[in-house]
Amino acid sequence: MRYRIGEFAELSGVSTKTLRFYDEIGLLQPAFTDPRTRYRHYLPRQLQDLAGIQALKDLGVTLPEIRSTMSKTGAKKDRRQLLEDLRDSMTVSLQKAEQTLRWIHAAMDALEDVKPAIPVVVKHRPAARIASVRAQGETYMDILQCEAELLHALPDESTGALRGALWHSCADAGLIDGEPFVELKRETPRRSFYDVKQLPPVTVACAYSGLEEDEAEHAYSAIRDWMHVRGYRLAGPKREIYLHQMLEIQFPLQVA
Numbered sequence: 001m002r003y004r005i006g007e008f009a010e011l012s013g014v015s016t017k018t019l020r021f022y023d024e025i026g027l028l029q030p031a032f033t034d035p036r037t038r039y040r041h042y043l044p045r046q047l048q049d050l051a052g053i054q055a056l057k058d059l060g061v062t063l064p065e066i067r068s069t070m071s072k073t074g075a076k077k078d079r080r081q082l083l084e085d086l087r088d089s090m091t092v093s094l095q096k097a098e099q100t101l102r103w104i105h106a107a108m109d110a111l112e113d114v115k116p117a118i119p120v121v122v123k124h125r126p127a128a129r130i131a132s133v134r135a136q137g138e139t140y141m142d143i144l145q146c147e148a149e150l151l152h153a154l155p156d157e158s159t160g161a162l163r164g165a166l167w168h169s170c171a172d173a174g175l176i177d178g179e180p181f182v183e184l185k186r187e188t189p190r191r192s193f194y195d196v197k198q199l200p201p202v203t204v205a206c207a208y209s210g211l212e213e214d215e216a217e218h219a220y221s222a223i224r225d226w227m228h229v230r231g232y233r234l235a236g237p238k239r240e241i242y243l244h245q246m247l248e249i250q251f252p253l254q255v256a
Contacts, residue, residue: 002032002041012050027067028053061086099230106229118222120207125250128162128199131188132181143178150180150194158188164248166237179237202236204250208243216240216247223251 009016022028023040028050030040049070056066061082069078107117131154133146143165151159160183168177181199190196205227209219220238227233235254240247 001044003044005030005040005042008040008042008046012047014050014054022050022053025063025067027063027070056082059083059086060090103229106225118207118209118219120205120223120226122203122253123206123250124203125201127201128160129184129196130162130181130199131184131194131196132166132179133194134168134177134179136175136177138176140176140178143176144180147180147182150182153191153194154182154184154188158184158186160185162241164239164241166239168237170238200236202250202252204239204252205232206248206250209247209249211245211247216249219247219249223249227251227253 003011005016005019009019012019019028019040023030028046031043031046032041033039034041053066053070056069057063065082069082131150133150135143135146137143147163147165162183164181166179166181168179170176184196188196205223207219207223209215233254234251236252239250239252241250
């Protein structure tokens with residue numbers, strides 16, 4: 001008993017176009033092709049083969065994977081491994097989808113705040129050679145005064161565009177521990193009161209704010225909330241980068 005391609009398509013519920021395509025890629029070839037008319041003929045047992053293909057396809061298995069599995073001996077064992085791999089892949093996808101859903105809910109909750117929501121982005125910052133002064137004080141101005149001394153001590157031709165501060169501890173810790181820094185683009189005479197060192201490359205969560213203290217604190221809070229939702233920890237001192245009338249606030253990231 002043989003079925004012509006139209007009959008086989010009607011019985012299987014698969015179009016003749018699909019059957020021809022499966023033949024071309026070697027997934028399901030006719031049991032017999034008339035050398036004169038080129039008509040394709042299928043056997044009844046191939047309905048079961050086609051059903052197996054469709055079942056795997058509905059589960060998300062790709063046609064090349066199905067073809068590879070069906071061409072091997074011990075197909076049952078190979079099919080189990082294929083399904084186990086598919087299960088593991090789907091589990092990871094579901095976990096990522098659940099994670100993204102939590103992030104969406106957190107972003108929606110942030111919109112309920114009276115203050116405007118602050119977007120947080122991830123950046124990869126390269127290493128930079130800097131001159132810096134580390135100091136402690138009771139107020140942030142005590143620390144930032146060191147920046148003026150640092151700039152005064154460095155020749156203008158030695159400094160680059162990158163300027164900012166590293167915050168090792170903030171007012172919440174009692175004593176503020178900060179480190180204003182300036183990028184160096186060439187060798188400069190060393191002075192005893194400042195250090196010359198390499199600022200390491202880092203991946204940061206970053207947000208922008210104006211120079212007002214309450215704006216900056218809102219940006220800090222947005223980054224902390226973002227990190228908490230995503231399971232990150234702080235991997236080093238926070239950074240503030242000066243951008244004229246703006247601040248770029250950076251939190252180095254470490255997976256919790």
